[in-house]
Amino acid sequence: MFRIVNKTVLNPSVTRMEIEAPYIAGKALPGQFVIFRVDEQGERVPLTIADCDREQGTITLIFQIVGTSTMKLNALDAGDSILDLAGPLGLPTKLPEGARRVCVIGGGVGCAIAYPQAKALFRQGLTVDVIAGFRSKDIVILEDEFRANCTELILCTDDGSYGKKGFVTDALRERIESGVQYDCVIAIGPIPMMKFVCVVTKEFGIRTIVSLNPIMVDGTGMCGGCRVTVGGKTRYACVEGPDFDGHEVDFDELMRRNGVFREREAECRMLTQAQLEGGK
Ligand SMILES: Cc1cc2nc3c(=O)[nH]c(=O)nc-3n(C[C@H](O)[C@H](O)[C@H](O)COP(=O)(O)OP(=O)(O)OC[C@H]3O[C@@H](n4cnc5c(N)ncnc54)[C@H](O)[C@@H]3O)c2cc1C
Ligand code: FES
Known part of the structure; x- marks a missing residue:
């Protein structure tokens, strides 16, 4: 226990x-x-x-x-x-050799996964910019923790209720176009967010690591539940990831596979809610 x-x-x-x-x-x-x-x-x-x-x-x-x-x-x-x-x-995050300046991007609860990455890289002495995106001010998390563990924090909300108005991809593009040069971008969040961060970084030729969240069962490479297509090859995210080269990931397939149990999950959610409320 x-x-x-x-x-x-x-x-x-x-x-x-x-x-x-x-x-x-x-x-x-x-x-x-x-x-x-x-x-x-x-x-x-x-x-x-x-x-x-x-x-x-x-x-x-x-x-x-x-x-x-x-x-x-x-x-x-x-x-x-x-x-x-x-x-x-899973495998620990590995930066490209010689990277000095990185941008860590977190979307929503993906910030929980982005935070340890930013903290570790900042403590290793790298220049670490963080772009953290949320739908609105009321769901912002880890602001103080990021501030203490990065060179610069750019907080964005979709509705403009806090920080900069807009998506993390807008903030990233703005920074790159203003002349900031990143050796690597780490993007963690909803699948569409990671996909579109990769579209931007591909345009500018910046290495991009994404942390994938396929459905996992055993977590040891045996069940095949977490398979993703990266660079045209099947990879098991639990033992070969969860980090992969974002420019090689088939995000559309990942999104389809993650939605396979949606109806059953919704039924279970309602049942659990009723049980938890009944037990109060
Ligand atoms: C390597 C990895 C790290 C993750 N880290 C975090 C984290 O730090 N914080 C966080 O909030 N979430 C994280 N997730 C997502 C988290 O695992 C799912 O939100 C969780 O499994 C939902 O389970 P549920 O029973 O509450 O919801 P359900 O109703 O069962 O599912 C809701 C959604 O969660 C996903 N999901 C369901 N079961 C699994 C499963 N066994 N494996 C993976 N995804 C599943 C599916 O996309 C599903 O549609 C991570 C996922 C992976 C693969
Ligand atoms: S979770 Fe079973 S192979 Fe990865």
Whole structure:
């Protein structure tokens, strides 16, 4: 069992949890993830290791409450425990050789995954600009954490209610056209966001790493659930990723595959909501 030591509500649909997991905390590197199961009936669900404290033996997860498993996880509090936590899984993020200036782009809850990347690169002494995009001011997360761990933070909202009005791709294009030269861009967020960041960076010939979120089951390369097409070849995101060269990824296929269970997920979500409300 893995004990939750801290729980913070970051916005109405995003929660941060610190969980006791000394083995994972001792080994985790930026870009890696865990797979958890809340209980015996639980699905196996991947979440990125947003932070870890090697001395305390804890890892931090930041998750959006979207369906059954994340609703069940969010129903727990500090002091409660979850059944399984496997990790660290996946390959750590690897920058192109010699990169000095990078732009880390996060969209929505993708900022939770972008944050450890920005923090690690900034602490290695690189110049790290962060572009963080949200739909509106009320769902902005991790602003202070990013500010403390990057050279410059550009916060954008789609509706202009906070920071710069517009999409992260607009802010990125503006910076590149103003003469800022990036050795690499790391983009993490909704699939359409990553796809269109790659359109911009391809135009300017900038290496781009994306962190993919296909449906995962075992997380060890055996079930094939997480397969994605990269450079025309089938790759397993759980063991060969989740980071890939964004200019080579078939984003449209990934989007189709992620939607395959939508109806069943919606049914389960309603059922879980009713169960959780019934248990209050
Ligand atoms: C490597 C990786 C890291 C991730 N890191 C984070 C993170 O740090 N924070 C965060 O909020 N989300 C993260 N996700 C997405 C997260 O796994 C899904 O939101 C979660 O699985 C939803 O499960 P659910 O039962 O709550 O929702 P469901 O209703 O079951 O599903 C909602 C949507 O989540 C996705 N999903 C469902 N089951 C899985 C699964 N087993 N594997 C992957 N995706 C699934 C599908 O796109 C689905 O349409 C990550 C995904 C991957 C692959
Ligand atoms: S999750 Fe099963 S092969 Fe990757």
